[in-house]
Amino acid sequence: MYNKYGLKKVVITGIGSITPIGNNVKDYWKSLIDGISGTYPITYFDTKKYKTKFACELKNYDPKIFFSKKEIKKLDPCAQYGIIASEEAIKNSGINFSNEKKDRIGVVWASGIGGLLNLENSIINHVNRNYYPRFSPFFIPKMLIDITAGLISINYGLHGPNYATVSSCASSSNAIVDAYHLICLGKADVMITGGSEAAITQSGVGGFNALNALSTRNYDYKTASRPFDEDRDGFVLGEGAGCLILEEYFHAKERGANIYAELIGIGMSGDAYHITAPHPDGKGVILAMKSAIKDAKIKSIDVDYINSHGTSTKLGDIAEIKAIKNVFKKNLYKININSTKSMTGHLLGAAGVIESIATILPLTKKIIPPTINLFKIDKKIDQKINFIPNKSIKKEINISMCNTFGFGGHNVCILFKKN
Secondary structure (H helix, E strand, O other): OEOOOOOEOEEEEEEEEEEOOEOOHHHHHHHHHHOOOOOEEOOOOOOOOOOOOEEEOOOOOOHHHHOOHHHHHHOOHHHHHHHHHHHHHHHHHOOOHHHOOHHHEEEEEEOOOOOHHHHHHHHHHHHHOOOOOOOOOOHHHHHOOOHHHHHHHHHHOOOOOEEEEOEOEOHHHHHHHHHHHHHHOOOOOEEEEEEEEOOOOHHHHHHHHHOOOEOOOHHHHHHOOOOOEOOOOOEOEEOEEEEEEEEEHHHHHHOOOOOOEEEEEEEEEEOOOOOOOOOOOOHHHHHHHHHHHHHHOOOHHHOOEEEOOOOOOHHHHHHHHHHHHHHHHHHHHHOEEEOOHHHHOEOHHHHHHHHHHHHHHHHHHOEEOOEOOOOOEOOOOOOOOEOOEOOOEEOOOOEEEEEEEEOOOEEEEEEEEOO
16 A cells, blocks of 8 residues: 555554653553653662753663673663563564564664763773773774664664664654655665663763753652743653554555554654754754655644653753644644653653654554643743643543654654554
8 A cells, every 4th residue: 555645555563662761662651641650769879979960761671681691781771671572562562573574674773962971981980991992892882873773773683774873862753764765765564763861970960960951859859840831940851762563554455464553654854053053943853744644645733642752851842833733723722732751751762762762652542641740831831721730631642743853953753643
């Protein structure tokens, strides 16, 4: 089957995740619906000298359950998370690679930062040595952003397109877009795509603190991630990974796959404004959303639900809502808008894919997760907008939108449709 441009139709047939509010999709979804906060005091290092002392770490994660001692030595947590999420998505898709042409199956994986813990520990070890410095032979491979894509392909013997995307916090959304295009253009039948991040480290927290990007609500950390709220003071750092199995429609139907949704449109743009701040009027975001709507050949009124980028920063939330108002105009008040970062924190390069999962599942589950910690909408934001405050709502939806933006002015918008 082909879409309205004569290109191949692309559907989602598998999902996988490991997040601060659930180490698999089932638990992640339940926590989203229940409005569970993943924010807790940081346990990975002593935060005495840091302005921010909390984050959204993974809970009850033990790499020894998934990997051998030898593998753990070779894999930064960023790669570990990606492998775990991809394994769940592949299993969930029901695909049997032994029955497939492996040169028609590829991987596009993403991370905004990559193996930061490995880099940090290696440099600390280097500086502290009093004799000839020695780096591990795994130092470079563990640090590389593309290594997760390579590892996934090696694990399953997949010979299709294989590479990584990097666009800061939009990285995994760009990975999804690239995977989608590869199938549309006939370069692959199946693509494993997503992203992972493991930046809750001394340098990660310290670096974002230096940018004044993180919340410092140490006295009330559970409600620190509060998108659109009057008293928000920055985002909460999260970690984890998500994965989607994208598949050409006829290929999926022929093997009897379960189809979660169709990917019907994408939009990308650049702010061309500032390396970290969004354009104050959301000009780039407007372009991305309009482009996605045009690409899908729908009207703005057809969109039922938007999973916003909504990081809980002063500038970002306001700019995004200005952009959404510009695109949807009077139809805005009929749309449900949330930010699941209120629960997961900001997973940086992995944000786009775990939020895509949160945008896809409501199409079949007929329930939309809330924006938690929303007590008083910022007075600079339209008070009539339905941000689904603090409690999920039951609603049948047909088309949903996921927004993701990154430092450098990278904007990506993806539209999903109920199959």
